[in-house]
Amino acid sequence: MTCASTCAGSTRKVAPRTVNAHRQVLASVFADAAARGWRSGNPATAVAKRRQPAAPALEVFTAEQVEAIALAAGGELGALIIVAAMTGLRRGELVALRWRDVRFEQTALHVERAVSDGQIRRPKSGKARIVPLADRPLAVLRELSGRAYWTDPDDLVFARADGGMRHPDAVSQAYIRARDAASAPALRFHDLRHTFGTRMIAKADIRRVQEWMGHADVATTMKYLHYVERPDEAELVAAAFAVESPASGPPRPHGTDGVSFGLP
Numbered sequence: 001m002t003c004a005s006t007c008a009g010s011t012r013k014v015a016p017r018t019v020n021a022h023r024q025v026l027a028s029v030f031a032d033a034a035a036r037g038w039r040s041g042n043p044a045t046a047v048a049k050r051r052q053p054a055a056p057a058l059e060v061f062t063a064e065q066v067e068a069i070a071l072a073a074g075g076e077l078g079a080l081i082i083v084a085a086m087t088g089l090r091r092g093e094l095v096a097l098r099w100r101d102v103r104f105e106q107t108a109l110h111v112e113r114a115v116s117d118g119q120i121r122r123p124k125s126g127k128a129r130i131v132p133l134a135d136r137p138l139a140v141l142r143e144l145s146g147r148a149y150w151t152d153p154d155d156l157v158f159a160r161a162d163g164g165m166r167h168p169d170a171v172s173q174a175y176i177r178a179r180d181a182a183s184a185p186a187l188r189f190h191d192l193r194h195t196f197g198t199r200m201i202a203k204a205d206i207r208r209v210q211e212w213m214g215h216a217d218v219a220t221t222m223k224y225l226h227y228v229e230r231p232d233e234a235e236l237v238a239a240a241f242a243v244e245s246p247a248s249g250p251p252r253p254h255g256t257d258g259v260s261f262g263l264p
Helices: 016-035 063-073 075-087 091-095 135-144 168-181 190-200 206-213 218-227 233-240
Strands: 108-111 114-116 119-121 129-132
Touching (some): 063 168, 075 168, 091 114
């Protein structure tokens, strides 16, 4: 069977980012072949990269919207939403969280595993991390730890009624129902993580935010820098060019050595 008989009439378009990713894989294959002396040249590099559209602007929740969604969700799902927004944990990390990972005395979470494609794996970055717990998520976790079941160290924090692990898709579906009930913006569950990132980048240095969010590359964290308001930047520039003993009168168009700065 040929593509002519199976692919005729197909109008599916492939995103530029996907094309570029495939191109990179082919380029690596041909480069390896050239290094082994199996061929010369790299035909993949002769193909220009597709122009990728700019990433859309991030949309995030306000603190009030997060609380409204959590209230509409109620119970353990409401607690999960608070923890998601105020720790930046991914959906797969939340459902895999166990009570031994909640360090109440240290006011921190140890993120050591995540669910991906139905399998329990290391977090996306490939390594464990420690995330601080503010008073609000700490309080909801303390309350949750007082339930009558599934509170042993190896039990799941956000377990199903039978103690089993929630399916990440089921979490998203329940979240959407709560979000809509709260009349909140139609943002994804993952945007709770972006809400954490955009808020924390305004309060902490970028390396610390990178560690908390588990980004393997700081370039991923840098996308949040665009959402930091810096009202004092003009003052910083002014301070950098301040003259210790300014001369009286209007500004002069020449340097102190008589060299013109190009002003009329």
